[in-house]
Amino acid sequence: MSKKIVLATGNKGKVKELAAMLSGLSIEVLPQSDFSVTEVAETGSTFIENAIIKARHASEHTGLPAIADDSGLAVDALGGAPGVYSARYSGDNATDQSNITKLLGLMADVPNDKRQAKFLCVLVYMRHADDPSPIICQGEWCGEIMTEPQGDNGFGYDPIFWVNQQNSSSAQLSSQQKNALSHRGKALKLLLAQLQNQIG
Numbered sequence: 591m592s593k594k595i596v597l598a599t600g601n602k603g604k605v606k607e608l609a610a611m612l613s614g615l616s617i618e619v620l621p622q623s624d625f626s627v628t629e630v631a632e633t634g635s636t637f638i639e640n641a642i643i644k645a646r647h648a649s650e651h652t653g654l655p656a657i658a659d660d661s662g663l664a665v666d667a668l669g670g671a672p673g674v675y676s677a678r679y680s681g682d683n684a685t686d687q688s689n690i691t692k693l694l695g696l697m698a699d700v701p702n703d704k705r706q707a708k709f710l711c712v713l714v715y716m717r718h719a720d721d722p723s724p725i726i727c728q729g730e731w732c733g734e735i736m737t738e739p740q741g742d743n744g745f746g747y748d749p750i751f752w753v754n755q756q757n758s759s760s761a762q763l764s765s766q767q768k769n770a771l772s773h774r775g776k777a778l779k780l781l782l783a784q785l786q787n788q789i790g
């Protein structure tokens with residue numbers, strides 16, 4: 591029987607991207623929704639802390655090793671906001687749309703040459719809930735904040751994240767193109783290199 595790992599996220603966009611990139615391994619990667627894992631409060635002040643909280647929670651609940659993703663957008667003109675608060679930027683009932691609306695409103699007067707931003711992603715692998723030395727990998731993706739949304743692919747802030755290399759928004763990339771360039775894709779490549787040593 592193949593080894594199982596739980597994906598400790600409630601975000602379907604992340605599950606899709608991570609599952610596609612993990613599909614070549616000899617392990618079964620299962621979303622935490624398969625085990626009815628509840629949401630956990632992300633009380634950390636860093637991506638690393640929050641990723642560990644989520645991985646530990648899913649591992650505790652399922653008894654399986656877990657991979658968690660904590661990620662967000664850091665905008666230069668906003669001093670690095672929304673950062674670890676990216677998912678809750680427009681309040682407790684935030685949606686991708688309301689977060690985008692808030693961000694574009696705050697950026698309305700920011701000139702084109704001052705709209706740099708980056709996506710950040712921390713991936714954590716915990717062998718079990720009490721793992722004292724989780725594997726931690728990070729990735730970054732630099733771009734610019736657009737003045738209006740474009741594209742329907744991806745999730746979150748993708749429709750307003752301009753990717754210079756592709757001359758398009760992140761939401762206009764195929765998931766394959768996005769995975770090849772993104773913060774998550776970069777972090778996962780690093781994690782895979784270490785996981786393969788462990789699980790063959």
Ligand SMILES: O=P(O)(O)OP(=O)(O)OP(=O)(O)OC[C@H]1O[C@@H](n2cnc3c(O)ncnc32)[C@H](O)[C@@H]1O
Pocket residue numbers: 598599600601604632644659660661662663676677686709744745746747748772774
């Ligand atoms: O905590 P989990 O359950 O994993 O799901 P989440 O959506 O709450 O995820 P985070 O707490 O890590 O918050 C990250 C937010 O940053 C945004 N984000 C992260 N990666 C992104 C990406 O690849 N494209 C667009 N937006 C992204 C997105 O809006 C997320 O809601």
Ligand SMILES: [Mg+2]
Pocket residue numbers: 632677
């Ligand atoms: Mg979250």
